[in-house]
Amino acid sequence: MAPKGRLAAIITETEAYLGVKDKACHSFGGRTTPRVQSMYLEGGHAYIYKIYGLHFCLNVVTRKAGDPQAVLIRAARPIFGEEIMRKNRGPRHSLTDGPGKLCQAFGLTKAQDAWDLLISPLQIYESDSRGHFPVRTTPRIGIDYAEDWTHRKLRYLSL
DNA sequence: TTCATGATTGAC
DNA sequence: TCAATCATGAAA
Numbered sequence: 001m002a003p004k005g006r007l008a009a010i011i012t013e014t015e016a017y018l019g020v021k022d023k024a025c026h027s028f029g030g031r032t033t034p035r036v037q038s039m040y041l042e043g044g045h046a047y048i049y050k051i052y053g054l055h056f057c058l059n060v061v062t063r064k065a066g067d068p069q070a071v072l073i074r075a076a077r078p079i080f081g082e083e084i085m086r087k088n089r090g091p092r093h094s095l096t097d098g099p100g101k102l103c104q105a106f107g108l109t110k111a112q113d114a115w116d117l118l119i120s121p122l123q124i125y126e127s128d129s130r131g132h133f134p135v136r137t138t139p140r141i142g143i144d145y146a147e148d149w150t151h152r153k154l155r156y157l158s159l
Numbered sequence: 160t161t162c163a164t165g166a167t168t169g170a171c
Numbered sequence: 172t173c174a175a176t177c178a179t180g181a182a183a
Contacts, residue, residue, distance in 0.1 A: 015166070024166070026179095035179060053177030055167050072166055093169080100167050142166055 007081030007106055009096055010127065011073055015140045016154040017059070019069040023146035027068035038114035039068035046122065048103070048113040055100030056109055060117065060124065074099045074141070074155070133158050 017025040026036045026049070038047045039061055047059040047070050059070035076096045078085055085095045085105035096102045103109070108122070117123055137153035144150060 017166075026166080031180085033180065049166085050178060052165060052167055052175080054175070057166060059166085074166085098167070140166070145165095 005081070005084065007084060008079040009076035009102075009106075010079060011076045011124070012159060013073075013075035013155070013157040015072040015074055015156070016062075017070050017072060018154070019063070019067060022069075023149045024140060024143040025069070036068060039070050041065055041114060041116075044116060044118050046112055046115045046117055046120075048108060048110060050110065051100065056103040057099040058103050058106075058108055058112075072099060073102060075157075076102055078105075 017027075019025055019027055020030045022028055027039050032040070035049055036047070038045055039059070041061055042065040043060075043062050045061045047061055048056055049059075050056055058073045060073065061068075061070050063069045075098060078095055082095065088107055089095055089101065089105050094101060095105050106122075112120075112122060115122055136157050138155045138157070139151050139153055140155045
């Protein structure tokens, strides 16, 4: 039994955003606008942005500081704290099967943008089962404008 | 300052 | 299939 108030889930779906050359990446072209500031931090920091004026999406910065690449966390399977997730999401809705849903279930907002995941309450661990289950790759979701980057298989899903 | 749009979600 | 809803970024 996990401590009260603690939430955990196994990440099942991610997408890579490969920085300044990637037309689908917010840092494309070397953009240094306010929104993407946190993507320029050292790998392991969070990049959280708001989309469609409604939902938040969680990314993890992946490279050295100054190289703005990140992985979008798109979906996960809840491990504990489902009660709280249900409360955050509403009883009639699914919990963590989408990037915006995952953030709402975990209560993530701009407040957690730029957090250092190595020393913050929000953490990500490598799974013991890594390499022991199949990973499928497909093109990224919702990217129909990125020309040559649209069809690259940068979405990774387990199961 | 204006304007178009989106790494989504949920209802119809 | 489509509306909600607004911060962001580019243009003016």
